[in-house]
Amino acid sequence: MASLNDPMILRQIIMDHYDNPRHHQLIEDDSKYLSIRKDSDSCIDDITMQVNINNDIIEDIRFDGVACTIATSSTSILTDLVIGKTIDEAQEIIDNYKNMIFEKDYDEDLLEEAIAFQNVHRQANRIKCATIGWDALQQLIDKYREAK
Amino acid sequence: MFDVYETRKKYPILNGIKMEGHNLVYMDSGATALKPQCxxxxxxxxxxxxxxxxxxxxxxxxxxxxxxxxxxxxxxxxxxxxxxxxxxxxxxxxxxxxxxxxxxxxxxxxxxxxxxxxxxxxxxxxxxxxxxxxxxxxxxxxxxxxxxxxxxxxxxxxxxxxxxxxxxxxxxxxxxxxxxxxxxxxxxxxxxxxxxxxxxxxxxxxxxxxxxxxxxxxxxxxxxxxxxxxxxxxxxxxxxxxxxxxxxxxxxxxxxxxxxxxxxxxxxxxxxxxxxxxxxxxxxxxxxxxxxxxxIGMDNIHEHIKKIRKHAIDRLQNELPEVIIYNPENEGAPLAFNVKGYEGARCQDIGSALATYGIAVRTGEHCAKLLPNLIGTKGSVRASLYLYNTIEDMDCLVDALKDIVAKEKENKGDALSWLL
Missing domain, CATH: 3.40.640.10 (Type I PLP-dependent aspartate aminotransferase-like (Major domain))
Incomplete structure (x- = not known):
């Protein structure tokens, strides 16, 4: 993970996920998907996320909307990290990411590119940008668990 | 006549409070103004x-x-x-x-x-x-x-x-x-x-x-x-x-x-x-x-803000073609702008970058959520001024923007360097 300590690399990761966000198109026939729209009152971020969870496995995850660099890239990285994983594995990733954001202990190996946001606390008003997509997935997982 | 430097002494937050290691340059008075000691x-x-x-x-x-x-x-x-x-x-x-x-x-x-x-x-x-x-x-x-x-x-x-x-x-x-x-x-x-x-x-x-x-x-x-x-x-x-x-x-x-x-x-x-x-x-x-x-006098306040606002607009228009100003001719206090390439949701990155220079601005829709229909961008940076802002504050804003734009040209995404 040495390269992920290089600010230049981290900047490139963020800008790449902002310019070319992964899984960035909503599916029209969303009958198999749980979906949620997260819009922020205090900033522009307004994203919709869809997730198809089958037998506790995240088979597909998608998002779209208008969002800032940090919100878009952090959500894009999240989709890459959790697709194909079980909801328990995804939960562990989310918990570690939240720990990182709120300056607690975390396992950086689980977070891969998401560690680009390890310093977002330096401008705490941007924490909501870095977590909006992650909160969306958390709510969808909770919804899935409740429905089980 | 109104002396802005004397007036600033009456605002405790402008005398000793630092943001990101810099003296506070407060340009968010449209959201709320600072409070004088009295x-x-x-x-x-x-x-x-x-x-x-x-x-x-x-x-x-x-x-x-x-x-x-x-x-x-x-x-x-x-x-x-x-x-x-x-x-x-x-x-x-x-x-x-x-x-x-x-x-x-x-x-x-x-x-x-x-x-x-x-x-x-x-x-x-x-x-x-x-x-x-x-x-x-x-x-x-x-x-x-x-x-x-x-x-x-x-x-x-x-x-x-x-x-x-x-x-x-x-x-x-x-x-x-x-x-x-x-x-x-x-x-x-x-x-x-x-x-x-x-x-x-x-x-x-x-x-x-x-x-x-x-x-x-x-x-x-x-x-x-x-x-x-x-x-x-x-x-x-x-x-x-x-x-x-x-x-x-x-x-x-x-x-x-x-x-x-x-x-x-x-x-x-x-x-x-x-x-x-x-x-x-x-x-x-x-x-x-x-x-x-x-x-202080309402006319003095208005004239002062007009003067410093014009100073910033003149400099931005002459020195930074990368900045789009949405309301250069309006005399009122807010200065609404974007850096080209940072329109819309990315205006927040400019706000965060300006904060690293000690400059407090607001970004986004500013609670005027019908406005994007008019000005064609969903978000903008708003520098809103009040009686305690100075010509030096305006220079600080323009110089910081020039710095951000120059660094951004060297390295795409440099406005996020605070994060890295």
Whole structure:
């Protein structure tokens, strides 16, 4: 993970996920998907996320909307990290990411590119940008668990 | 003459508080203005010397609270030059004032009546009227604007018709900053026998607002935007109209008699709108804040801001073609801009980058959520100025933007370097 300590690399990761966000198109026939729209009152971020969870496995995850660099890239990285994983594995990733954001202990190996946001606390008003997509997935997982 | 450097000494936050290791360059006064020491002292004086309730106690300390509290109505009366201090309702701020008005005037409107607003209104001058549409079926119409998104009296006249019963406009837009010719607009409104309610949140702190000269029926504003405490504002209304409004909050302090058979009798305006224990210290602090800016002089404040704003615009236009300014010609305080490539949601990155230079700005939609229809971008950076900003602050903003743009050219995404 040495390269992920290089600010230049981290900047490139963020800008790449902002310019070319992964899984960035909503599916029209969303009958198999749980979906949620997260819009922020205090900033522009307004994203919709869809997730198809089958037998506790995240088979597909998608998002779209208008969002800032940090919100878009952090959500894009999240989709890459959790697709194909079980909801328990995804939960562990989310918990570690939240720990990182709120300056607690975390396992950086689980977070891969998401560690680009390890310093977002330096401008705490941007924490909501870095977590909006992650909160969306958390709510969808909770919804899935409740429905089980 | 007004000396900005002497005035700055009176604001504790401008003397020693650092942001990101830099002296604070505060350009978010459109959201809330900084507080001078005299306002802080006045609030503390209430808590330290006579923190009793108002209109309640039969002892000398309570009498002092009453006196200090009611005295502020006279100060506001002088400030906005209304006929009578009883035309002044204390509210929690502009938003509350407009909600009190919207609720209170509901019984005077009927299905199909038109409330005329603009697309540059703040959410608080939009949503209360949208709700009246849902509740009683009034119609919402928007005034016509020219290609620069300005409202002229001529365009206003074209927007008026006999169906319009109420006109609700921001005197100065909180993003674009155009100062409307409210006097002429009020005259046209009254020619149609309609009522005009002015959102003065951004105008009252910056220019002399004389409700008699402008001949407006209602005016709403907040104290915190001119250096008073938060949680206190004013709804002014011409007395007969004001007294016709129905009270929103019922409770103690606004009634005269309550009977078991559910009959109750309420006070006249302004007291019928002031149920419950008010924000006493904030009200008293508002009085001090008004005296403070009146001593400086509203014309001096306006001229000063115009001068420093022009300095920044001249420099930006000459030195930074990468910056798009949405409202260069408006004299009002907010300066709305974007860095090319950072329009829309990315404007927040410019806000965060400016913060690393100690500069406080606001980014986003600024609660004017209909505005993107007009200016074609969902988000912008807003540098909103007040009497304590200096030419040096403006240079700091321009130099920081130049620095950010230059670094961004070298490394895409450099505006995020604070994060890395």
């Amino acid at each position: 306002v802080i002292d006045k609030v503390v004086e209430y808590y330290s010397e006579y923190s009793t309730n108002t209109h309640r106690g039969d002892y000398p300390l309570a009498h002092r609270a009453d006196e200090e509290y009611e005295k502020v109505r006279k100060i506001v009366k002088e400030f906005i030059n209304c006929n009578d201090e009883n035309e002044i309702v204390y509210t929690y701020g502009t938003t509350h004032s407009i909600n009190v008005l919207a609720h209170g005037i509901k019984h005077m409107l009927k299905k199909g009546d038109v409330v005329l607003i603009s697309e540059f209104e703040h959410a608080s001058n939009v949503l209360p009227w949208f709700r009246l549409k849902d509740e009683i079926g009034i119609e919402i119409e928007y005034v016509k604007l020219d290609e620069k998104h300005h409202l002229t009296p001529e365009l206003f006249k074209e927007s008026m018709h006999d169906g319009v019963k109420l006109v609700c406009l921001a005197h100065i837009s909180n993003v674009l900053g155009q100062c409307l010719d409210i006097k002429e607009i009020a005259k046209i409104t009254h020619d149609y026998n309609a009522i005009i309610a002015v959102d003065g949140a951004q105008s009252v702190p910056h220019i002399k607002v004389d409700v008699k000269d402008l001949d407006i029926d209602f005016l709403s504003f907040s104290a915190h935007k001119f250096g008073g405490p938060t949680g206190i504002g004013v709804l002014y209304g011409k007395y007969d109209l004001l007294n016709k409004l129905e009270a929103y909050n019922l409770g103690g302090g606004m009634n005269t008699r309550i009977e078991c058979n559910t009959c109750y009798f309420i006070k006249e305006a302004p007291f019928k709108f002031e149920a419950g224990t008010p924000a006493i210290e904030a009200t008293i602090g508002m009085g001090k804040a008004i005296q403070f800016i009146m001593d």
